[in-house]
Amino acid sequence: MAKGTKEKILAAALEQFSQKGYAGTNIRELAASLGLVKSSLYKHFDSKEAIWNALLDEMIAYYAERFGSPEHLPPVPKSPEELVEMTMRMVNFTVRDERIVMTRKVLTLEQYRDARARELATKHFLTGLTDMFSHVFTGMMDRGLLRRDDPRMLAFAYTAPISALIHLCDREPEKTEEAMAQVEAFSRHFLAAYGV
Amino acid sequence: MAKGTKEKILAAALEQFSQKGYAGTNIRELAASLGLVKSSLYKHFDSKEAIWNALLDEMIAYYAERFGSPEHLPPVPKSPEELVEMTMRMVNFTVRDERIVMTRKVLTLEQYRDARARELATKHFLTGLTDMFSHVFTGMMDRGLLRRDDPRMLAFAYTAPISALIHLCDREPEKTEEAMAQVEAFSRHFLAAYGV
DNA sequence: TATTATAGAGAACGAAAGGTCACTTTGTCA
C-alpha cells in the first residue's frame, strides 16, 4: 500500500496535461505511467476532473507560497551588473526546472477553458512579474542606479520581453541557449536605456 | 449542393479548435454547427486530422500573404504621435478581429503538439512583430525621430510587451479596454525613453 | 491472531469518439 500515491498521480497528471492538455490526456496512460491500472486511480480521486482540480489547487498553493508574500521578493541589486546576474539566474532556473516548465505549459493550454487556470496564467505571465520587478526597480531608483520613472511601467517593459523569451524556450527548447543570450543582451540594453 | 462548404468547414473548425483545442473538438459538433451531420464532412475531408492540416495550410498561407513580403510593411511614422496612432490601430484590429483572435488561440493551444503550429506561433508572437517594427524603427531613426540604436533590439523591446497585452485580451476579454489603455501608455513611455 | 480499512487488479459497462458504407437528393451539362 505505497504511500504518497496521490502525490505521484498529481505529478504524473502535470506531466501528461502539460504535454497533451486536459482533453488529450487519458486515464489509462496516466495510470500506466505510474505502473498502475486505471481503476486504481479511482481509489485516490473521484474522477479525471477531480485530478485536474486537485492539480490546480496545488499549483495555486505553490504559487502563493513561493511568490505570494513580500518576504519572498528578490533582493535589490547593488549595481546594474547585479540586475543582469539576478535576471539570468532567475530565467535559467525557470526554463530548466521541469516542474515549472510543465506548470507554464498547462496554464497555457487550459487558460481559455478553466477560470482558475486563466487567473493563474495572468499572474504567472504578467502581473506577478510586474509586481516583483516593480519592487526591484523602486529599490534601484532609490539607490540611484536607475533614472526616476514609473517603476511599474519599467517593470512591465523589462519583464514582458523576458517572459516572451521564456515562452519561446517552452515552445522550442532547442533555442534555449540562443534565447538566454537574448535575455542577457536585452537586460544590458535595458540598463543602457534607463540607467542614470 | 451548397458550394463553399469546404471553406465553411474550415471556418467552423477554427472556431471549435480555438475554443476547445484539437483533442477537445469532436466531429459531430463541428458538423452540427454547420447544420450538417458528421458523415457529410467526410465528403470534403478524409479525417479530422486532414481538417486540422488544411486549416494550418490556410493559416500559413494567410500569414505569408499578409505579412510575408516587404511591400506589406507598415509606413514609417512621420512623428512620434503617428507611431502611437499606428500602434493603437494595429492592436485594436488584432484584438477585435474574431478570425485573428481565434488563430492566435489555436496556435497557443497546439504549439506543443504540432510542429507547424509551433513555428507559426513563434512568427505570430515574436519574430514577425520584431521584423515588422525593426523596419519601422530603422525608418524613424533615419528621420531623426528615435535615438540611433539597434533597431531589432528596439523592435523586440517595443513589441514583446504589446504582444503580452494582446495575449491578455485573448485570455480575459473583459480586460480589453484596460489593456488598450496600457498599450497606449506603454507606447508613449517607450517614445519618451528612446526618442531623441 | 483475527479484524478491518486501504490499495490495487481485472473484467465489464455505457457513452462517445472517429470513421465507413449504402442510399438518396440535387445541381450541372450533354
Added chain:
DNA sequence: TGACAAAGTGACCTTTCGTTCTCTATAATA
C-alpha cells in the same frame, strides 16, 4: 430531358473513453 457526379443522410462499426464493480492482497490495529 436524362445521365452523372457531387453533396448530404442515417445506420452502423470499431475503438477508446471515463467510470464502476467485484474481488484480492496487504498493512495496520485491536
